[in-house]
Amino acid sequence: MKRLFNSCLFLCGTALLSTGVLASEDASCKTVRMGVVNWTDVIATSGMADVLLNGLGYESKQTSAVQQIIFAGIRDKRLDIFLGYWKPAMDKNIAPFVAANQVKVMAQPSLSDAQATLAVPQYVADAGLKTFADIAKFKDKLGGKIYGIEPGSGANTTIKTMIDTDHFGLKGFNLVESGEAGMLAAVQRAVNRKEFVVFVGWTPHPMNINMKIAYLTGSEDVYGPNEGAATVSTVTAPDYAQRCPNVNKLLENLTFSAAQESQLMVPIMERQTPQDVAKKWLRDHPEDLQKWLSGVTSVDGKDGVATVQASLK
Numbered sequence: 673m674k675r676l677f678n679s680c681l682f683l684c685g686t687a688l689l690s691t692g693v694l695a696s697e698d699a700s701c702k703t704v705r706m707g708v709v710n711w712t713d714v715i716a717t718s719g720m721a722d723v724l725l726n727g728l729g730y731e732s733k734q735t736s737a738v739q740q741i742i743f744a745g746i747r748d749k750r751l752d753i754f755l756g757y758w759k760p761a762m763d764k765n766i767a768p769f770v771a772a773n774q775v776k777v778m779a780q781p782s783l784s785d786a787q788a789t790l791a792v793p794q795y796v797a798d799a800g801l802k803t804f805a806d807i808a809k810f811k812d813k814l815g816g817k818i819y820g821i822e823p824g825s826g827a828n829t830t831i832k833t834m835i836d837t838d839h840f841g842l843k844g845f846n847l848v849e850s851g852e853a854g855m856l857a858a859v860q861r862a863v864n865r866k867e868f869v870v871f872v873g874w875t876p877h878p879m880n881i882n883m884k885i886a887y888l889t890g891s892e893d894v895y896g897p898n899e900g901a902a903t904v905s906t907v908t909a910p911d912y913a914q915r916c917p918n919v920n921k922l923l924e925n926l927t928f929s930a931a932q933e934s935q936l937m938v939p940i941m942e943r944q945t946p947q948d949v950a951k952k953w954l955r956d957h958p959e960d961l962q963k964w965l966s967g968v969t970s971v972d973g974k975d976g977v978a979t980v981q982a983s984l985k
Contacts, residue, residue, distance in 0.1 A: 701916035702971060703731045707742030707754040710822065711852055713876050713904070714756030716936040717782065719946025721755060721926060723954065724964060727980035729971035730919065738824050739765055746909050747774035752916075753923065754907040760896040761788050761826035766907070776910045778923060781903035783876070785930045788827065789891055789900025790818070791873025793863050794884035801868070803890035808841035810868055816845050819858055819871035823849045827872045830894055839894070859883070874902070876933035878941055918969055925964045955984055 704725050708718045718734060725732040735742075735751060739762055745751035747769055757766060757777060769775045792801050801810050807818070818835075820828040828849055835842045848858070855871060856879060862869035863883060873885055889899055896902060906923050913920040939949045954961050961977060968976040 697918060698915040701730075701919055703733060704916075704919055705745075705750070705752045706732060706734045707745055707751045708734050708736050709739055709742065709756050710736055711756060712878070712937045712940055713783075713874075713933050715946050716933055716940055716949065717755045717904075717926070717928060719940075720936070720950040720953070721753075721923075723947050723950040724922060724926075724980060725919070727983035728922075728968070728976055729979070738822060739826075740824055743769045743775055743907070746907065747772075749909065752909055752912060753919075755782060755904075755923075755926075757905045757907045758786065758788060758826070759903050759905060761830070761902065763826065764829060765824075765826055773910055775907050776912065778906045778908065780924065780927070781905045782927050783904035783930065783933065784927075786875060786902040786904055787887065787900045788872070788874035788902045789895040790831075790870055790888045791885045792868075792870050792888065793859075794886050795866060796868050796870075797886035799868075801870070802886070802888065804840045804888050804892070804894070805890055807845075807870055807888075811845065813868040814845075814870055815868075817848050817869075818842075818845055819848045819850075819855050819869060821849070821855055821872055822851045827895075831872075834894060839892075874900075876928075876930040876937065878934060878938045881934060881938065918971075922964065922968045925966055925968065951984055954980070 706718055706721065708714055722732045722734060735745065737745070739754075739756075742751060742754050743766055746754065759781075766775065766777075770777065790804065790807075796810075800806060807814070818831055820831050822828070828847060831847050834840060835845050835847065848855075850858070859869055859871050859879075860883070861867075870888075873879060873887060879885060887899060891899055906926070908920070908923065909915075936949055936953060940946055961980065965976040965980060970976055970979040
């Protein structure tokens with residue numbers, strides 16, 4: 673009888689605990705508003721989050737915008753999360769929002785082995801353009817151009833600063849600004865013609881698989897220490913962990929390696945949807961599903977792993 677009574681106490685306590693956890697989630701948490709920059713790595717990880725959230729019973733809404741608008745959207749309570757803060761490339765853009773406590777950067781990066789700096793095709797490096805100081809020596813062959821990404825990005829701001837201050841003798845160079853797809857198309861054309869080109873390169877990205885490229889050295893930390901070594905972190909509203917602990921737990925769990933992200937990105941760049949790619953990955957990699965949903969429940973408090981697995985069938 674005593675054992676039965678203790679069992680009842682345990683079950684009732686568990687039920688009350690579950691109810692307490694659910695009660696602590698604000699009603700607004702059921703809709704997760706996600707900002708997404710038009711970079712394939714962020715599209716891939718945001719697609720994974722989208723599939724997991726929807727599988728758990730949340731409604732995930734994605735808004736595509738440049739990073740400054742996303743940070744402002746979180747500040748103005750129009751967005752909740754952003755899975756694509758590249759450090760240090762976005763440091764200057766996010767700094768005022770962090771200083772004013774308008775956004776919160778999660779303590780653990782979602783990606784720890786990233787890199788972002790200037791790069792060239794391997795044949796250009798073999799011809800002698802191997803360092804930042806070498807760029808000016810090949811100005812004529814480069815057409816006086818450095819290819820960046822979308823206007824307003826931290827990577828482009830760094831290039832503009834180098835040009836304006838004549839760092840590495842770059843005064844007189846022109847920054848060509850476009851989105852990721854436009855920049856890569858221009859680089860691919862140059863590669864096809866064996867022309868000289870210098871551009872913003874990064875990993876994870878299929879460019880490291882599809883093209884033979886070399887990252888420039890001797891950057892003097894303009895793209896961060898260790899020749900552009902970078903991390904990627906998730907950004908949330910300042911009070912998101914308190915309002916939405918279950919979703920926040922998922923975001924804490926959702927970590928990747930550069931190799932994983934590069935694999936996810938390849939089919940996306942071949943026109944598959946991020947959601948289809950994410951679903952296939954989760955079916956093929958149950959160990960990742962278990963890791964990412966550890967301690968996470970469905971929106972109505974059920975087992976998260978079983979709920980998402982059922983949604984993938």
